[in-house]
Amino acid sequence: xxxxxxxxxxxxxxxxxxxxxxxxxxxxxxxxxxxxxxxxxxxxxxxxxxxxxxxxxxxxxxxxxxxxxxxxxxxxxxxxxxxxxxxxxxxxxxxxxxxxxxxxxxxxxxxxxxxxxxxxxxxxxxxxxxxxxxxxxxxxxxxxxxxxxxxxxxxxxxxxxxxxxxxxxxxxxxxxxxxxxxxxxxxxxxxxxxxxxxxxxxxxxxxxxxxxxxxxxxxxxxxxxxxxxxxxxxxxxxxxxxxxxxxxxxxxxxxxxxxxxxxxxxxxxxxxxxxxxxxxxxxxxxxxxxxxxxxxxxxxxxxxxxxxxxxxxxxxxxxxxxxxxxxxxxxxxxxxxxxxxxxxxxxxxxxxxxxxxxxxxxxxx
Amino acid sequence: xxxxxxxxxxxxxxxxxxxxxxxxxxxxxxxxxxxxxxxxxxxxxxxxxxxxxxxxxxxxxxxxxxxxxxxxxxxxxxxxxxxxxxxxxxxxxxxxxxxxxxxxxxxxxxxxxxxxxxxxxxxxxxxxxxxxxxxxxxxxxxxxxxxxxxxxxxxxxxxxxxxxxxxxxxxxxxxxxxxxxxxxxxxxxxxxxxxxxxxxxxxxxxxxxxxxxxxxxxxxxxx
Numbered sequence: 260x261x262x263x264x265x266x267x268x269x270x271x272x273x274x275x276x277x278x279x280x281x282x283x284x285x286x287x288x289x290x291x292x293x294x295x296x297x298x299x300x301x302x303x304x305x306x307x308x309x310x311x312x313x314x315x316x317x318x319x320x321x322x323x324x325x326x327x328x329x330x331x332x333x334x335x336x337x338x339x340x341x342x343x344x345x346x347x348x349x350x351x352x353x354x355x356x357x358x359x360x361x362x363x364x365x366x367x368x369x370x371x372x373x374x375x376x377x378x379x380x381x382x383x384x385x386x387x388x389x390x391x392x393x394x395x396x397x398x399x400x401x402x403x404x405x406x407x408x409x410x411x412x413x414x415x416x417x418x419x420x421x422x423x424x425x426x427x428x429x430x431x432x433x434x435x436x437x438x439x440x441x442x443x444x445x446x447x448x449x450x451x452x453x454x455x456x457x458x459x460x461x462x463x464x465x466x467x468x469x470x471x472x473x474x475x476x477x478x479x480x481x482x483x484x485x486x487x488x489x490x491x492x493x494x495x496x497x498x499x500x501x502x503x504x505x506x507x508x509x510x511x512x513x514x515x516x517x518x519x520x521x522x523x524x525x526x527x528x529x530x531x532x533x534x535x536x537x538x539x540x541x542x543x544x545x546x547x548x549x550x551x552x553x554x555x556x557x558x559x560x561x562x563x564x565x566x567x568x569x570x571x572x573x574x575x576x577x578x579x580x581x582x583x584x585x586x587x588x589x590x591x592x593x594x595x596x597x598x599x600x601x602x603x604x605x606x607x608x609x610x611x612x613x614x615x616x617x618x619x620x621x622x623x624x
Numbered sequence: 625x626x627x628x629x630x631x632x633x634x635x636x637x638x639x640x641x642x643x644x645x646x647x648x649x650x651x652x653x654x655x656x657x658x659x660x661x662x663x664x665x666x667x668x669x670x671x672x673x674x675x676x677x678x679x680x681x682x683x684x685x686x687x688x689x690x691x692x693x694x695x696x697x698x699x700x701x702x703x704x705x706x707x708x709x710x711x712x713x714x715x716x717x718x719x720x721x722x723x724x725x726x727x728x729x730x731x732x733x734x735x736x737x738x739x740x741x742x743x744x745x746x747x748x749x750x751x752x753x754x755x756x757x758x759x760x761x762x763x764x765x766x767x768x769x770x771x772x773x774x775x776x777x778x779x780x781x782x783x784x785x786x787x788x789x790x791x792x793x794x795x796x797x798x799x800x801x802x803x804x805x806x807x808x809x810x811x812x813x814x815x816x817x818x819x820x821x822x823x824x825x826x827x828x829x830x831x832x833x834x835x836x837x838x839x840x841x842x843x844x845x846x847x
Contacts, residue, residue, distance in 0.1 A: 308747055331750040332758075338751035344744055348766040357762070361753035407753055 260319060263411055263443040267304050267313040267323075276300055276311070278462075278469035286437050286459030287444045288472060291451075297467040298447040299341075302413050305445070306338050307331035317410050334411075335363070337404025341416045343396040345388035351399055352384045358406040366406060377435050378402050394425035398432065405440060412436075412444040418453060426453075433457055455479060455499045455538045456623060475499050475536065476518075476590060481578075496576065497540040498592040504533045512557075512618060519581035519589020523557045524621035535623065541576065543620035544594035546612045548604055556615045564610045565591060567601070575601050579614055630823055632799050633807035640715070640803060641783040644722040648730040648779045649772075651723070656734035656775075657760070660741075675732075677725045686792025689721050693793070711793075718794040718801050722783045729778040737771020738764065770842055777838045781831055 261281035269276040276297045282288050290298045304311035307322070308331055315323040322329045345354050359365050366374075375381050378398045383391060391399065397417050404412060417433075418426045434457060436444060448454050454461060454475070461478035463470040479499035502517035513529040515522050529535065550559055566578035574595045581589040594614060596606065606612070626634075659671055677685055693711040694700045703709040711717030745767060749759045765772065787805040794801030796810070804827060811820035 306751055308750070330755075331747070332753050332755045335753075336751060338748075340744065340748065344748045346745055346748060346763065347742075348763075357749070357754075358752045361758075403752065407751075 260316070263315075263317055263445075265305060265313065265315045265323075267301065267311045267315070269300065269304055269309065269311040274300075274467055276304070276467040278304075278464065278467075280462055280469065280472050282443045282445070282460075282472060284440075284442045284444075287433075287446045287457050289454040289458035289461045289475075290445055290447045290464055290469075291454050291458075291461050291478070292449065292464035294449060296464050297469075298449070298464055299415055300467075301464065301469070302338075302415050302445060302447050305411070306336055306413055307334050335407070335409050336411045336413055337401075337407055337409035339397065339400045339404055339412075339414045339417045342420050343388075343391075343393060344400055345391070345396055345403075347388055350385070350387050351380075351391065354388060354399060354403055355384070355406055358403045362406060362408045364408060366408065374402060374405060374439055377439060378432055392425070393421050394429055397421070397429065401432075409440075410442050412440055412442060414444065414446045416447050416449070418450075419448075430456055451479065451494045451497070452538065455497075456536055458536075476501060479538070480591060480593070495540050495542060496570075496593055496595060497538040499536060499538050500590065500592070502535050502537070504529045504531050504535065507531055515621075517590070519583050520560050522560075522616070522621050523618045525619060527623060537621065537623050539592055539616060539621065541593040541595040543616055544579075544592065545615045546577075546579075546594060546596060546600070546604065546606065547615065548612060550613050551615065554615070555617075557618045558616045558621070560614045560616075562592075562612055562614045563588075564606055564608050564612060566608060567606065570595055573597055573599075575606075577601075577606065579612070581614075626822060626826075627819065629798055629802075630807060630819065633802050633804050633823075634826070636715075636799065636801075637784055637803040637805075640718060640722060641780045643719055644726060644783045645730075645776055645780045647719070647723050648726060649776060652727065652730040652734055652775060652779075656731045656738055657764070659731065660735045660738035675728045678728050682725065682786065682788025683792055685725060686721065686789040689717075689724070689789070689793045693717060693720070713793070713795045713797060713801060715794075715800050718790060718803075721789045721793045722786060725786055725789045726779045726782045729782045730775040733771045733774040733778065734768065737768040737774075741767055773841060774838060777834055781834055784827070784831070 261283050263282045264280070266279045267276065274297070278301050290301060292298050300309060303309040305315060307329060310328070311323065313323060314321065317334070321327065322334050345351070346357060349357060378401065380395070380398050380402055383395055383399060388396070401417070418429060421429070430453070446457060458475050460472045460474050462472050463478060476499050479497070500517050500520070502515035502522070504513050505516045505521070506514045507526060507529070508514070511526050512523045513526045515524060515535060560581055562579035562581050564577055565580045568576050570576040574597055577594045577596055578591050579594055580591050583589050592614070600606070655674070659667060690712050691697060692699055693703070693709065695704065695710045700709060700711070703711065708716070711720060741764060745763050746759055749763045754762060785805060787809070790801065790803055790806060796802050796806050804823060808820050808823050811823065
């Protein structure tokens with residue numbers, strides 16, 4: 260049995276939510292879908308803030324069943340809301356104490372000293388909630404949630420209200436969240452980039468209907484899963500890949516290696532051995548039939564065209580299967596190529612090609 | 625100078641107002657919380673009942689209490705059977721009447737403060753493990769403290785100033801039911817205008833100071 264299992268239904272006028280999944284800890288599960296798809300409602304149902312039908316089981320204990328419904332304060336969960344949610348009549352320390360006093364066992368000093376440096380909040384403890392910036396408030400809210408010793412962590416678009424600079428500052432902390440919390444983490448987001456960077460697996464949800472959890476690279480790599488969301492997402496098509504930083508060169512580039520590829524990118528504070536999740540945008544990838552020898556492009560990958568489908572009036576979306584050194588199939592990536600190029604190069608399924616991507620286009624975003 | 629019986633009346637009135645305010649907060653907090661949050665169809669009738677003393681002549685309320693709590697009424701007899709009463713023309717009867725009479729002055733500011741309370745703060749507290757009573761004590765009360773202060777001051781001040789209800793159900797017994805307002809009335813009846821002046825001035829100044837303090841605190845908190 261998984262650490263978290265749920266099978267939920269909720270009906271409202273004009274909206275029906277139906278969501279099922281089994282989730283184990285060891286990483287972040289993204290709840291991903293367009294606005295109004297029911298992501299936040301699902302999270303609130305799990306927390307007990309919204310009445311739902313069905314079952315929720317956490318570590319073998321029923322939180323919701325046909326016989327009983329545990330109120331939120333009896334579900335051991337941590338919840339970080341989208342906007343600032345510190346209790347306004349308390350100081351930062353008061354907010355943290357509020358959580359700590361109600362935890363089944365308070366965190367030990369060792370546990371606390373593991374959390375504080377990662378979240379970088381030591382200097383905020385004496386301030387009042389109203390004095391903090393949006394990013395600082397969300398870090399305190401996350402720490403406060405962890406202080407309750409939750410069995411399940413629910414994050415509802417915690418970065419959505421922040422500007423890009425603050426978001427960039429918090430993302431590395433969230434990347435380290437699985438080190439700090441071993442239970443299941445559900446992360447609601449409609450940002451492809453955020454999910455790519457943080458999630459181990461993804462639950463796609465649209466119009467209240469959830470799909471089973473799938474690994475990130477599958478959810479954000481296959482032309483069939485993501486394309487239906489495209490119109491509502493308004494974010495460029497791309498492929499999520501996982502990679503490890505294999506070397507840093509002294510001219511400011513880092514080499515990353517993943518399933519069937521090795522790419523140079525700008526260093527961007529990457530450290531050797533570091534694991535990265537990033538997205539290769541389909542529009543940044545170009546194709547040639549022969550490897551280019553006199554080009555400035557640093558990254559060329561051997562691939563086989565697997566699938567071609569129309570994308571819009573002028574472009575085709577190609578699924579390219581990458582290869583390992585021994586020519587066995589590795590992961591697939593998506594490329595957007597004009598109809599004209601497709602015709603000139605006769606790009607069809609089965610054809611061997613070289614995929615090129617500029618080093619500067621390989622970005623963590 | 626104030627006479628001995630003036631001082632007795634002042635002591636009695638302050639004791640009455642303090643006791644009534646305390647009881648009103650005990651009743652008013654849960655009642656206001658229910659009125660602020662319920663979806664029940666009883667919300668409107670209950671609100672109307674609470675607000676009745678605002679529009680009824682105090683003599684009407686006093687008259688019904690006199691009849692309703694008297695030894696000939698079923699309620700009065702039931703109370704007497706369990707050892708309470710008879711209530712008319714006693715201090716206890718005065719407390720009961722004052723609680724009813726000042727109820728809207730306590731419930732309405734509390735209800736107004738609770739209705740503007742941010743629902744999110746309650747949800748946050750719930751996810752942090754706080755149960756309903758815990759949330760009420762640690763989130764609702766601190767966030768509604770201005771409404772609470774207003775309610776307590778208005779309840780206290782309004783009880784100080786009541787007259788009609790007191791006269792109907794309490795009568796005019798020195799040390800038992802003769803409050804300041806009745807004492808002033810007595811002075812005027814006896815043409816003791818000097819005494820009436822002094823006691824009235826005490827009421828006037830006291831009420832003014834209390835209200836100034838309350839409004840200043842509210843102003844300060846809004847900044």
